[in-house]
Amino acid sequence: MNANTRSGDSPTWTLPPHFSRERRQLEAAGIASWPSLAAMDDATLRQLGRSGGASEARMVRLRGQARLIVEVGLEPADAALLLHAGVPDRRALAEADPQRLLVQMGRLQRRLTGMAAPLISLGTLQGWIRRARG
Template sequence: MSPERRSDQADGLPRLPPTYRHEQEVLEAAGIRSWSRLAALADRDLDRLSAAGLATAARLRRLRGQARMMAETGLPHEVAALLLHAGIPDAASLAAARPQDLVTQVGRLRRRLFRGAGGTPDLQQARSWIAAAHSGRIRSQSRPPN
């Protein structure tokens, strides 16, 4: 198993970045303390949670997308977040990606964020992420609808 794959998707939510503090507070108050619980939430659940405080439904959906990517691929949350922000919204899109296009997309995001600093994934890394998406397709069949 790749060192980037997680063996336990039920791990608790880590401390989210400060920009997500309201979302973290709302999720914790609702008893949602794991990525797997977050991945299982429907849109109506996220709407209800966002109405209860300062958390936004859009940010909660982004976090749920990250949680679903993790559940479907076994990738760690940092990689799932990177892929989502690079424009890869789900495991199906990742599975359909070409390694060179993925390297280009993620590299472009990293250069934009870090003004040229930070490593760009190589083709081997991109292939391992795509393989993770292919291996998770069967698990994603049981995911609840939005």
């Protein structure tokens, strides 16, 4: 558990600043939590993406992130990293090869953050995969 999580709760609803239009659009529609975003259907997501200057593609990405957060219990940053590494959902994570994913995520993480942030461990990835299968 980190500072963004209260015991038994989903991580705090915080979107990166570059998603400000999408956040405003979602919150105007009454969506202000990861679970409510994860539960959005395609038609509603498309409708929100067409109005208010929000990007439909970004809305889809945010919903994918929300589903990894809710269904697997990941932190928002970890779910976003998995999405950028090509893991779009729980099923893909459950089927992932841990060693291959470790290499893929390590490359991505180094490219995005340099060596400043600690790299994800094989044990952590294996835990995520177990939870996704679970």
